Amino acid sequence: MSRFQTVRTLTFGDCDPAGIAYFPSYFHFLNGVMEEWWGSLGFSWRELIQKRRIGLPTVQLDTQFLAPGFMEDELTFTIEITTLGSRSLTVRHTVTRGEMLLWRATQTIVATSLDTNGSIAWPDDIRAALRSFQEA
Amino acid sequence: MSRFQTVRTLTFGDCDPAGIAYFPSYFHFLNGVMEEWWGSLGFSWRELIQKRRIGLPTVQLDTQFLAPGFMEDELTFTIEITTLGSRSLTVRHTVTRGEMLLWRATQTIVATSLDTNGSIAWPDDIRAALRSFQEA
Amino acid sequence: MSRFQTVRTLTFGDCDPAGIAYFPSYFHFLNGVMEEWWGSLGFSWRELIQKRRIGLPTVQLDTQFLAPGFMEDELTFTIEITTLGSRSLTVRHTVTRGEMLLWRATQTIVATSLDTNGSIAWPDDIRAALRSFQEA
Amino acid sequence: MSRFQTVRTLTFGDCDPAGIAYFPSYFHFLNGVMEEWWGSLGFSWRELIQKRRIGLPTVQLDTQFLAPGFMEDELTFTIEITTLGSRSLTVRHTVTRGEMLLWRATQTIVATSLDTNGSIAWPDDIRAALRSFQEA
Numbered sequence: 001m002s003r004f005q006t007v008r009t010l011t012f013g014d015c016d017p018a019g020i021a022y023f024p025s026y027f028h029f030l031n032g033v034m035e036e037w038w039g040s041l042g043f044s045w046r047e048l049i050q051k052r053r054i055g056l057p058t059v060q061l062d063t064q065f066l067a068p069g070f071m072e073d074e075l076t077f078t079i080e081i082t083t084l085g086s087r088s089l090t091v092r093h094t095v096t097r098g099e100m101l102l103w104r105a106t107q108t109i110v111a112t113s114l115d116t117n118g119s120i121a122w123p124d125d126i127r128a129a130l131r132s133f134q135e136a
Numbered sequence: 137m138s139r140f141q142t143v144r145t146l147t148f149g150d151c152d153p154a155g156i157a158y159f160p161s162y163f164h165f166l167n168g169v170m171e172e173w174w175g176s177l178g179f180s181w182r183e184l185i186q187k188r189r190i191g192l193p194t195v196q197l198d199t200q201f202l203a204p205g206f207m208e209d210e211l212t213f214t215i216e217i218t219t220l221g222s223r224s225l226t227v228r229h230t231v232t233r234g235e236m237l238l239w240r241a242t243q244t245i246v247a248t249s250l251d252t253n254g255s256i257a258w259p260d261d262i263r264a265a266l267r268s269f270q271e272a
Numbered sequence: 273m274s275r276f277q278t279v280r281t282l283t284f285g286d287c288d289p290a291g292i293a294y295f296p297s298y299f300h301f302l303n304g305v306m307e308e309w310w311g312s313l314g315f316s317w318r319e320l321i322q323k324r325r326i327g328l329p330t331v332q333l334d335t336q337f338l339a340p341g342f343m344e345d346e347l348t349f350t351i352e353i354t355t356l357g358s359r360s361l362t363v364r365h366t367v368t369r370g371e372m373l374l375w376r377a378t379q380t381i382v383a384t385s386l387d388t389n390g391s392i393a394w395p396d397d398i399r400a401a402l403r404s405f406q407e408a
Numbered sequence: 409m410s411r412f413q414t415v416r417t418l419t420f421g422d423c424d425p426a427g428i429a430y431f432p433s434y435f436h437f438l439n440g441v442m443e444e445w446w447g448s449l450g451f452s453w454r455e456l457i458q459k460r461r462i463g464l465p466t467v468q469l470d471t472q473f474l475a476p477g478f479m480e481d482e483l484t485f486t487i488e489i490t491t492l493g494s495r496s497l498t499v500r501h502t503v504t505r506g507e508m509l510l511w512r513a514t515q516t517i518v519a520t521s522l523d524t525n526g527s528i529a530w531p532d533d534i535r536a537a538l539r540s541f542q543e544a
Contacts, residue, residue, distance in 0.1 A: 062197075062198040134141055
């Protein structure tokens with residue numbers, strides 16, 4: 001099964017007065033990692049939004065935080081597809097520091113029309129790219 | 137069953153180029169609402185962290201986003217306790233705009249020692265306050 | 273001279289591992305305070321952006337941080353107009369905790385067309401409202 | 409004169425409903441770039457804060473935003489030292505997209521003791537490293 005991986009470094013500003021990563025900052029990273037993955041599939045979110053008027057809101061996000069992250073940690077984000085629906089996509093995220101699993105999440109996004117804010121079926125080219133990634 | 141409620145307004149800077157609330161910003165609100173609730177119970181997070189060296193990291197967070205939020209929306213956050221464990225606390229968050237449920241989350245936090253980063257049992261005064269809230 | 277004032281509370285998540293307010297978080301507050309002030313003048317940013325296609329980007333921002341803010345601090349933000357130009361507006365922000373001045377900023381924004389990203393003259397109704405505030 | 413350069417990519421979540429970079433997000437990047445530069449000089453902020461109890465708060469930040477940034481823009485951040493004082497450091501930041509200057513800032517930080525929150529003279533090793541960078 002295909003996986004997408006990329007690395008991010010936790011900064012001072014991503015951490016909180018308890019000295020560990022602030023979880024809302026983690027989700028800002030997670031969203032940027034999704035955007036990078038979509039770009040790697042050939043779909044720029046800027047184009048999707050501005051030209052094709054397609055949004056990709058998150059409808060479900062289940063997260064387990066297993067061990068704290070600290071500033072300067074180098075985190076490896078991994079994305080795998082778990083379910084490709086006709087209007088939705090569910091992926092599994094794992095975030096590791098070296099061999100250690102820090103947190104994992106299951107995220108479901110849907111395709112929407114930015115003009116109506118209603119859900120739409122995946123356009124053919126997007127579905128084909130996601131299926132191709134899934135089966136690679 | 138007791139509930140804590142407070143209101144937040146979505147700003148321009150909490151929203152994204154798709155024109156709706158950016159979900160990591162939602163979690164920044166959610167965390168601030170938790171902090172406000174703890175303050176209302178008599179436990180300042182500043183004191184917990186600095187004087188008592190107690191942290192309250194999130195270990196599980198399951199969220200469903202049902203309808204988009206928009207800038208200027210006035211959101212009502214509601215917290216209820218679902219489970220009070222010996223070292224953990226699970227709460228249900230609901231976030232509404234008027235009558236409309238926008239999103240909900242189930243969050244589990246644990247008590248930790250900031251000196252060891254290991255979990256600890258709830259101190260007596262905190263457990264008593266949480267139980268009292270739950271049973272009110 | 274007229275002034276706009278509003279209050280914000282610093283949260284745990286607005287602070288950093290050094291235990292004080294993280295300055296980028298301050299600017300998120302500052303922008304939200306500007307938005308609130310514009311709303312009080314009768315101009316919803318949501319309407320400006322979506323209906324009138326007017327943007328208000330910041331072109332200059334000079335800030336002095338005089339004393340640290342801490343979590344739970346209640347901050348009073350004050351806005352005064354210093355210069356109202358034909359296409360720009362300069363305001364002075366002061367941020368206090370009780371009697372203590374924590375930081376101050378001078379911010380210049382310009383009116384732009386979101387369709388061209390070029391600057392535009394203030395529409396009459398906006399200029400009138402700003403002048404009225406300034407002279408009140 | 410020596411310069412430090414590093415690259416950041418603007419994400420969807422760094423931009424706002426007007427479709428351009430949200431300036432508080434820019435400052436989150438700027439702070440991370442400073443942290444990376446200090447790391448490159450041999451001074452981990454994590455160690456400075458936790459072991460040496462030294463903070464580096466910003467006391468002055470003057471910024472000019474000349475052209476908007478958009479999501480997916482690849483930004484080059486450049487840092488140069490303008491003044492090295494006995495207790496402070498002033499740097500010039502420039503942020504470019506290709507040949508185009510998007511914004512620039514002048515930032516002054518001071519060394520503080522995290523135990524007293526008062527300013528301190530630069531420790532010898534830090535001053536030596538900064539001077540060496542400046543003169544390289």
